[in-house]
Amino acid sequence: MAFDRLIENIVKTQNPSVVGLDPKLDYVPEYIKEKKFKKYGKTLKGAAKAIWEFNKTIIDEIHDICPAIKPQAAYYEMYGYEGVKTLYKTIQYAKEKGMFVMTDGKRNDIGATMEAYATAHLGLTDVGGELVEAFGADALTVNGYLGSDGINPLLEQCRKYDKGIFVLVKTSNKSSGELQDLMIGNKTVYATMGSMCELWGKDVMGKYGYSGVGAVVGATYPEQLAEMRKALPHTFFLVPGYGAQGGGAEGVSKAFDDHGLGAIVNSSRGVMCAYKKEDNCDEHDFAKAARREVIRMKEDIISYLPKITLE
Amino acid sequence: MAFDRLIENIVKTQNPSVVGLDPKLDYVPEYIKEKKFKKYGKTLKGAAKAIWEFNKTIIDEIHDICPAIKPQAAYYEMYGYEGVKTLYKTIQYAKEKGMFVMTDGKRNDIGATMEAYATAHLGLTDVGGELVEAFGADALTVNGYLGSDGINPLLEQCRKYDKGIFVLVKTSNKSSGELQDLMIGNKTVYATMGSMCELWGKDVMGKYGYSGVGAVVGATYPEQLAEMRKALPHTFFLVPGYGAQGGGAEGVSKAFDDHGLGAIVNSSRGVMCAYKKEDNCDEHDFAKAARREVIRMKEDIISYLPKITLE
Numbered sequence: 001m002a003f004d005r006l007i008e009n010i011v012k013t014q015n016p017s018v019v020g021l022d023p024k025l026d027y028v029p030e031y032i033k034e035k036k037f038k039k040y041g042k043t044l045k046g047a048a049k050a051i052w053e054f055n056k057t058i059i060d061e062i063h064d065i066c067p068a069i070k071p072q073a074a075y076y077e078m079y080g081y082e083g084v085k086t087l088y089k090t091i092q093y094a095k096e097k098g099m100f101v102m103t104d105g106k107r108n109d110i111g112a113t114m115e116a117y118a119t120a121h122l123g124l125t126d127v128g129g130e131l132v133e134a135f136g137a138d139a140l141t142v143n144g145y146l147g148s149d150g151i152n153p154l155l156e157q158c159r160k161y162d163k164g165i166f167v168l169v170k171t172s173n174k175s176s177g178e179l180q181d182l183m184i185g186n187k188t189v190y191a192t193m194g195s196m197c198e199l200w201g202k203d204v205m206g207k208y209g210y211s212g213v214g215a216v217v218g219a220t221y222p223e224q225l226a227e228m229r230k231a232l233p234h235t236f237f238l239v240p241g242y243g244a245q246g247g248g249a250e251g252v253s254k255a256f257d258d259h260g261l262g263a264i265v266n267s268s269r270g271v272m273c274a275y276k277k278e279d280n281c282d283e284h285d286f287a288k289a290a291r292r293e294v295i296r297m298k299e300d301i302i303s304y305l306p307k308i309t310l311e
Numbered sequence: 312m313a314f315d316r317l318i319e320n321i322v323k324t325q326n327p328s329v330v331g332l333d334p335k336l337d338y339v340p341e342y343i344k345e346k347k348f349k350k351y352g353k354t355l356k357g358a359a360k361a362i363w364e365f366n367k368t369i370i371d372e373i374h375d376i377c378p379a380i381k382p383q384a385a386y387y388e389m390y391g392y393e394g395v396k397t398l399y400k401t402i403q404y405a406k407e408k409g410m411f412v413m414t415d416g417k418r419n420d421i422g423a424t425m426e427a428y429a430t431a432h433l434g435l436t437d438v439g440g441e442l443v444e445a446f447g448a449d450a451l452t453v454n455g456y457l458g459s460d461g462i463n464p465l466l467e468q469c470r471k472y473d474k475g476i477f478v479l480v481k482t483s484n485k486s487s488g489e490l491q492d493l494m495i496g497n498k499t500v501y502a503t504m505g506s507m508c509e510l511w512g513k514d515v516m517g518k519y520g521y522s523g524v525g526a527v528v529g530a531t532y533p534e535q536l537a538e539m540r541k542a543l544p545h546t547f548f549l550v551p552g553y554g555a556q557g558g559g560a561e562g563v564s565k566a567f568d569d570h571g572l573g574a575i576v577n578s579s580r581g582v583m584c585a586y587k588k589e590d591n592c593d594e595h596d597f598a599k600a601a602r603r604e605v606i607r608m609k610e611d612i613i614s615y616l617p618k619i620t621l622e
Contacts, residue, residue, distance in 0.1 A: 042439040043441075046438065074418070074424045074431060085392040116335070120390075125391070130354075134391035143454050147486035150484075171421065171456075175457070175460040178458035184494065184495060
C-alpha cells in the first residue's frame with residue numbers, strides 16, 4: 001500500500017536516494033549515439049534508441065544498490081512518440097529489476113481528464129474490455145494548483161492499484177517563492193498545499209506511518225524541509241535539488257524522521273554524467289561511473305542520518 | 312507573433328471557439344472501433360488507430376468553420392506511446408488544414424526540464440545537429456505554480472518559433488477555489504497569477520494588443536471572467552467549462568473585449584459526442600453532427616458579442 005514498497009526498498013538497500021533518469025542526448029556517450037544514428041539516422045527514433053540503451057545499461061548497473069528511479073517525462077517527450085516509447089520501456093524494465101518507479105510528470109487537471117492521466121501513468125486502460133498498462137509507474141508527481149478535483153481521481157487509482165503520488169509543495173528553484181512563499185493568512189502557499197497533502201493522504205495510509213500522498217520539497221530550502229517534516233508527519237518527501245542545484249547532505253537530512261525514513265533524495269545529472277566528471281573515465285564505463293556516484297551520494301546522505309530501520 | 316494567427320483565424324471564421332479533442336474510446340463510434348480492433352486487436356495500437364480516424368474525420372469536417380483545436384494530452388497518454396503517436400499525427404494534420412493547435416498539457420517544471428517541455432511541444436529538438444519537430448503545436452497550456460523559472464524557458468521558444476502559452480489562472484472546476492480563491496494580501500491567488508501573466512507577456516507582444524502569454528479562466532465563473540478581462544488587458548483567455556461543465560454563452564461573453572476578441576471558448580464532449588445527443592443520428596454521421604454543434608455553439612456565443620473585427 002502507498003509507499004510501503006518504496007520504504008522496503010530503501011531499508012533493503014540502506015539507500016534513501018533515487019536516480020533521476022532525465023536523459024538529454026548530450027548525456028549519452030558518443031559511441032552509443034554513433035551506433036544508433038548509423039542504424040536509424042539522426043532521427044527521433046535514433047535518439048530514442050540511444051537513450052533506451054543508455055537507461056538500460058545504467059539500470060543494469062545500479063538496481064541492486066538503488067531503490068528507485070525517477071524518469072522525467074519532459075526528456076522523453078522531447079524526442080516525440082519514439083521518446084515516449086523509451087519512457088515506457090524504461091519504466092517496465094526498472095520494475096522487472098525490482099526498482100520502484102516514479103514518473104516525474106507534474107501532471108494536473110480535473111475530473112475525467114485527471115482520471116485519464118491517472119489511468120495513463122498509474123492504472124490500467126480499458127480497450128474494448130481488455131485492461132492494458134499504458135505506462136505503469138508506481139508513483140507520479142502532480143501539481144495541486146487545481147485543488148481536490150485534480151487529486152481525488154488519483155487517490156482512486158492509488159487505492160485500486162497500490163500506487164502513490166507526490167504533490168508539489170515547495171520546489172527547489174530560485175523563483176519558487178514568487179507564489180509559494182506568499183502568505184495566505186498566517187500560512188505560506190506551500191504550507192497550505194502541504195496541509196492539503198496530509199488531508200488527501202488520510203484515505204491511503206500505508207503500514208509504516210506514511211500515506212500514498214507524498215510531497216515534493218526542494219533540497220535547496222533546508223529550513224522549509226525541517227518545517228514541513230514537523231508539520232506533515234504522514235507525508236513522504238521527494239527531495240530534488242541535491243548536488244547540481246546546490247542542496248547539500250546536511251541540509252537534506254532535515255527531511256528525514258528519527259528512523260532515517262520519510263524522504264528520498266533525487267540526483268539526476270550527477271549520476272547520469274558521472275563519467276564526464278571523473279578523471280580519465282572511458283565513456284564505455286559510463287554505467288560503472290554512475291554506480292560509483294550512487295554509492296558516493298548514498299554514503300554522503302546517510303552520514304547525517306540515524307540508521308535506517310523499520311523498528 | 313504570439314496569438315496573432317489565432318486571432319486572424321477567429322476573425323476569418325467569425326468563430327471564437329475551439330474544439331477540444333479529448334477522445335476517450337467511448338466517444339468513438341462502434342464501426343470505427345470494430346474495424347481497428349479487427350485489424351490490430353484490442354490493443355493500445357488498435358485504440359490509437361481508432362482515435363486517429365475519429366480525429367481526422369472531425370478535422371476534415373470542421374476546419375473551414377473552426378479556428379483551432381485543443382487536443383488534451385491526457386487522453387492520448389492513456390493509450391500509451393501509440394496514443395501519443397496519434398496526438399502527433401492529429402497536431403500535424405490540423406496544422407496542414409490551417410487550424411491553430413493548442414496542446415492542453417498543463418506542463419510545468421523548471422530550468423532545463425521546462426526547456427525540454429518547451430522544445431517537445433512548441434520547438435525543435437536537436438538530434439545530432441538535425442532539428443526535428445517532436446510535436447509542433449502552436450500553443451501549450453502550462454501551470455505557473457513554480458514561478459518565473461518555469462515560464463521563462465517557454466517565452467524563449469515563443470519568441471523564437473512564434474508560439475504562445477496559456478497559464479492556468481482560474482480553472483473551471485468546483486474545487487478551484489481551495490487554493491486559487493485564497494487571499495494573498497488583498498488579492499486572490501488567481502489574480503496574483505493573472506498579474507504574473509501580464510508581466511511575463513511584456514516581451515512577447517503581438518500586433519493586435521495581446522501577448523503570447525494567455526490565461527486559462529473558466530466559463531463557470533463569469534464574475535471572475537469580467538474581473539480578469541478588466542485587470543489583464545493584454546492577456547488572451549482560453550475559456551473552458553462551456554456547456555458540459557455548466558458555463559453559458561452570456562457568462563462567457565464577459566471574457567471578451569469591445570471588438571469581440573480577447574478570448575476563445577472551448578467545447579470538447581459537446582462537439583465530439585454531438586452524434587450521441589441528436590435524435591436519430593447514425594453514428595457514421597458523427598462528424599457532420601460535430602459540425603452542426605460547432606455552428607450552434609458559435610451562433611450561441613456570438614449572439615452576446617459585438618461583431619468580431621480587427622478594426
